[in-house]
Amino acid sequence: xxxxxxxxxxxxxxxxxxxxxxxxxxxxxxxxxxxxxxxxxxxxxxxxxxxxxxxxxxxxxxxxxxxxxxxxxxxxxxxxxxxxxxxxxxxxxxxxxxxxxxxxxxxxxxxxxxxxxxxxxxxxxxxxxxxxxxxxxxxxxxxxxxxxxxxxxxxxxxxxxxxxxxxxxxxxxxxxxxxxxxxxxxxxxxxxxxxxxxxxxxxxxxxxxxx
Numbered sequence: 001x002x003x004x005x006x007x008x009x010x011x012x013x014x015x016x017x018x019x020x021x022x023x024x025x026x027x028x029x030x031x032x033x034x035x036x037x038x039x040x041x042x043x044x045x046x047x048x049x050x051x052x053x054x055x056x057x058x059x060x061x062x063x064x065x066x067x068x069x070x071x072x073x074x075x076x077x078x079x080x081x082x083x084x085x086x087x088x089x090x091x092x093x094x095x096x097x098x099x100x101x102x103x104x105x106x107x108x109x110x111x112x113x114x115x116x117x118x119x120x121x122x123x124x125x126x127x128x129x130x131x132x133x134x135x136x137x138x139x140x141x142x143x144x145x146x147x148x149x150x151x152x153x154x155x156x157x158x159x160x161x162x163x164x165x166x167x168x169x170x171x172x173x174x175x176x177x178x179x180x181x182x183x184x185x186x187x188x189x190x191x192x193x194x195x196x197x198x199x200x201x202x203x204x205x206x207x208x209x210x211x
Contacts, residue, residue, distance in 0.1 A: 031089070031090055034070060034090050035073075035074060035084060035090075037062075037070050038070035038071050038072075038073055038074030038075075039074045039079065041053055041056065041057070041067050041068075041070055041071040041074070042071050042074045042075055044056050045071060053067055053068060053071065054067070069094070072097065073090075073093060073094050073097045076097035076098075076102055077093055077097055077102060081102070081103070082103075083096075083102070083103065083106040086106065086110060087110065088106060088109060088110065089116065091116045092109055092114075092116055092119055093106070095116065095119055095120055095123060096109065096119070096123070098123075099123065105119075105123070108122070120155070124153045124155070124161055125153075127153075127161070127163075128145075128151040128153055128163055131145050131151065131163055132145045132146070132151065136163070138163065138164050138165040138166075138169055139162040139163055139164055139169075139173060140164055140165075140169040140170070140172055140173040141165065141169050143165055145163060145165050146165060149165060149166065151163050151164065151165065152164045152165075152166065152167055152169070152170040154170055154173070154174065
């Protein structure tokens with residue numbers, strides 16, 4: 001009985017190893033293919049112009065936004081970069097492609113063994129500090145981000161992260177995003193009145209009145 005149990009365990013472990021080996025093979029193949037696609041779109045843009053990228057993408061059934069993203073990552077992390085042959089995933093490389101120091105952030109990610117989420121958190125922290133130093137405004141109240149306060153960074157899906165000077169501003173911004181306020185009758189009337197009071201509108205009304 002013991003021999004049978006050991007045999008079954010060994011067989012399961014062997015199958016598990018085989019499945020992992022296949023999985024790793026295809027994951028690496030997918031990784032290489034994504035970069036190859038980006039490199040090809042980059043060659044198309046270099047040889048035929050930006051407009052040719054959309055045309056080529058359409059003919060292959062790829063959205064223009066995806067094509068341009070692949071192209072952009074390939075440009076930022078070229079074939080000569082050692083990061084392409086590292087253990088970093090494409091998602092990680094795409095995240096650091098938007099930095100001013102691709103190689104530096106790539107090495108930090110490798111050294112600290114960051115996941116995609118951890119890497120993005122570190123990038124958001126770094127960008128928040130730079131935003132404070134540059135005096136950029138809060139994305140809600142538009143007041144300069146203060147170095148005396150901790151910045152609240154919010155990212156919705158794959159959209160660009162938004163920075164707020166307080167939790168209150170971040171909450172209000174998310175509320176506005178979730179429940180956009182429709183224009184009221186009063187605000188619509190004010191808009192019409194403002195438009196009519198513009199020089200062009202005023203002249204038009206006077207012309208109609210004089211007929």
